[in-house]
Amino acid sequence: VVGRAIIRDLYSDAEAARLLSMVTMIFSIAPAIAPVVGGWIVSFFDWRAIFLALCVYTVALGWFSWKHLPETVPKERRQPFNPRFLAQSYGAIFSSFLFHMKAGVVAFNFAGLFLYISSAPVLLPEHLGLGPSQFAWLFVPTVSGIFLGALAANRMAGKMTFARQIRVGFFFMLGAITFNVAYHSFLPPALPWSVAHMFFFTFGSSIIAPGATLLALDLFPHIRGTVASCQSFVTTLMGAIVAGVISPMLSHSVLALALGQAGFALLALACWATARRYRRQKIRDGHPMP
The missing domain is CATH 1.20.1250.20 (MFS general substrate transporter like domains)
Structure with a gap:
């Protein structure tokens, strides 16, 4: 949701379409990679480690977004959150x-x-x-x-x-x-x-x-x-x-x-x-x- 809005905030029609299609390409690869990563985790740890890995990944992604992902909407166009x-x-x-x-x-x-x-x-x-x-x-x-x-x-x-x-x-x-x-x-x-x-x-x-x-x-x-x-x-x-x-x-x-x-x-x-x-x-x- 946020990714699509950010792309449209920053880029014009053609460039935005290219980036959205690139996001789709990345998403299509994920189902192929996820089982492999899950298999590696299970081969070394208990199956519950998959949930721990997801938790760690989510926290890391949240921290990275908080630190490095700026607000893309100009101040004069921002809307109140109420x-x-x-x-x-x-x-x-x-x-x-x-x-x-x-x-x-x-x-x-x-x-x-x-x-x-x-x-x-x-x-x-x-x-x-x-x-x-x-x-x-x-x-x-x-x-x-x-x-x-x-x-x-x-x-x-x-x-x-x-x-x-x-x-x-x-x-x-x-x-x-x-x-x-x-x-x-x-x-x-x-x-x-x-x-x-x-x-x-x-x-x-x-x-x-x-x-x-x-x-x-x-x-x-x-x-x-x-x-x-x-x-x-x-x-x-x-x-x-x-x-x-x-x-x-x-x-x-x-x-x-x-x-x-x-x-x-x-x-x-x-x-x-x-x-x-x-x-x-x-x-x-x-x-x-x-």
Whole structure:
């Protein structure tokens, strides 16, 4: 949350998009590194040492941020930290139609990804016959797509508009869901076809994310940190609904999962198209829009 706000405070459109995509690349590497580090800790200490290591890491990170991370908002633009102002800010953000549409793009894209991640304990062993040591069949293409999509977004930044970049991302996502639904409509689940689409789905999603995030933050430039927290709340809430409700409903069938993911991707596309149409209409009516 704070990282996204800091990036937008300090950098313009293209540079901010490059840095956001770089953050995504780093995040995509973390799931690969974390188990290795955890394995090292467990090989030398008791498993409880993992929690101690997390505590030490958190304290060290907090200390480093306190000492070396300056406030990036100029004094004249800083807002008071009080309940009334926060309530007004949250009210303004959550009453914004454009915020819901732009936050919905990121949230529904994440839901399409998280549907498969949360369904992995059923999808991989029951439908694909894989054991716990073979979960890489799903996570390698997924993480690779996130990393390479973020790298592509990094290269695109400044060379095309956010709108065009987002269209490119949706092209890959729609191709992925079309193949996935078509395959499982006629053929039984099988490797690698039942998981191959995840590379292209996450590749497209990672291309979309920087532009969609920055466009949402720019709706309220004076409270970008609050906007970032609201955007994260929407995405996290969607993840909770997917894991707790939708995944258990759909994981009995790979075709149902494919249709669910396709539905989320189409909802994300609908949010984006609606936001674009709403913005154009407001501009025609003489209302300035970010």
